Amino acid sequence: MSEALFYQEMTEEEKYEQFMKRINTGEKIEADDWMPEDYRMTLIKLISMHGISEIMGALPEKEWVPKAPSLKRKLGIMAKVQDEMGHGQLLLRVAEDLMKPLGKTREDIMQDLFSGKLKFHNVFHMEAPTWGDAGLIGWLVDGAAIITQTNMLNASYGPYARALKRICAEEVFHAQHGEAIIMALAEGTDEQRAMVQDAVNRWWEALLMFFGPGDASTTGTSKQDTTIKYKIRTKTNEDLRQDFFTKYIPRVLSLGLTLPDETMHFDQERELWIYKQPDWNRFKDIIKNNGPKSQERLGLRRTAYDTNKWVREALNTAN
Amino acid sequence: MGNEGFYQEFEVFSQRTDTSPLQYQFSLLAPNRELALVMAQENFMRREAVADIWVVKRSDIRKLTPEEKQSLQRLDNKEYRTTKGYGYLKKKWRHYEQEMLDEKEILSWGGVKKGE
């Protein structure tokens, strides 16, 4: 705020210039600050999708909350899924404040989810048919989420960066919760080991998709350039996917598990993991709510939301 | 978001211990302050100690506008208001063979009785 210029006296270009200067010097933008329209819209899209993915992401794991095989695991997974709902809370609050000037509220977010306008992450459209999947989600899906979320810890938008700081602190617990389940299975009976291997096979393609297409040529659109320009994130989708491989492939293999991709290897010269591309057309289809569990989970979310409508109405004007 | 409706905005503050300052946590939506209060700890302080919680309705908070934030600026010419403007005393006291009673010294006076 070094220039003593009043905002109303500034032209749009001057405001934009000052805004870019602020984010380029590492200053944080706050909810009430002036921001370019496409910055706001990019953030709303990114954060409401992130937030609603946490809320929808609670559902595949939810299946295993009542079924977890011991008291300790029941408590652990309950706390983990609770955190995911909590992440949804934090992120939706950030998105709601950004939407406020557009006259939109949480009610609109929920309705956009139900109408298909608001998408959620591809991984949460997938099936989780065994306890092995519950472990794998905590280990590798949360692992992938940690890679993308830590990449935005320094986001130029202050409220998002602060929410992510809280979230990432909890993700450390999630990662260990997932590892503990996987470790017990990997060191267990043949049947338990098979559970983990099946889960790895089942989730591998979805995990690759999680980071999004490498560039716009794959699926037609990509928001990554805008988010990098506005210092919301630093790395590209492909950078993040490579980071994930580097961190997790050695660990997966060390447990004696295999990856369902024979082409997978590290190219020493190019310092890149070489892998089979997932089916990006299928990816597009999945996030259009045509994944194996999309409709069932949306249905559950909608039913719960509608069944409880009377509660929100009853306390509508209470003060 | 007006003053009616289920989704009212509340800001949550908390104290970690009786002696720590009140700290801002985050915001939540609730239909009223009683429910805001019973949801606050579990939403933002599940893994830390809490000694007290305040919830404040956001619409009751008067914040600075971006323009008004410019009213916060001050010139850096107020040494007379800080110990920085009185540093020369150290040399003076040395002349009288006395120590300077600086911040560190003065703030150490509380509590401990002699002989303890």
Next chain:
Amino acid sequence: MNEPAGNIPIDSKIKPALTSLLYQLADDDFILAYRGSEWLGLAPHIEEDVAFSSISQDTMGHAAMFYQLLSNLGEGNVDSLAHAREASERQNAVLLELVNGPGHYLSSAQYDWAFAVVRNYFYSQAKKIRLDSLKNSSYQPLAEVALKVNMELYYHLLHWKTWVIQLMQAGGEARTRMEAAIGKVLADFEGVLNLGPLAKEMAEHDLVEKEEVLKQRWLFIMKPVFESVNLSVSEADIAMKNGNGRIGEHTADLDDALSTLSEVYSINPAASW
């Protein structure tokens, strides 16, 4: 969970009453926490979902502590106590096993929030009264656990009471739903207040106070609450419509719950999970 720490030899005359009391305490908390875990992700409001889950976790934590006391008495390990017992061996109150509402927790769950808040509030209050009494239990390990568990009940009570009072005062559809839920909860609340066929022995050995004393205390504490929301409740409304869980009488809801909660455990009870 921990291995038995210094088993205290227990008088064989006391043991049946003591184990029955512990099974009631453990099974009550366990099954209600299980019902709470089915709610996870489906509460009327995201912030509330997070708060409710903490209460379910606390409650399951309490169950684990009571199962540990049983384990210390040689009843088996805590996970088999929680997962491997048949419905007929369970001593939880029937009210606490009843489903949250129509539908399955993974699809079409049309859970009843009025039933949730009333069941949890009434139960938390009864649990608080029981624990206050257990703080003076002649069985020292139980008195110690009661002291700890009691700490977390202040929040549970504050939370559920706030919801119950607000929804009762909201009038309209909410009031109708709440009154129906109260009716349903009271119709089986005797099963919660009941201490089973060994209640007399429990009191004689000073394990816990008399069932009737605890019941009157509950009524006494709830009376001003009922009055504050213009509701008349009499002792006669409290019944045991769906059976006495303390003697192993249960509904099909418990069978379904047990097969779900032990689904993975039962794949291989000897394996480490």
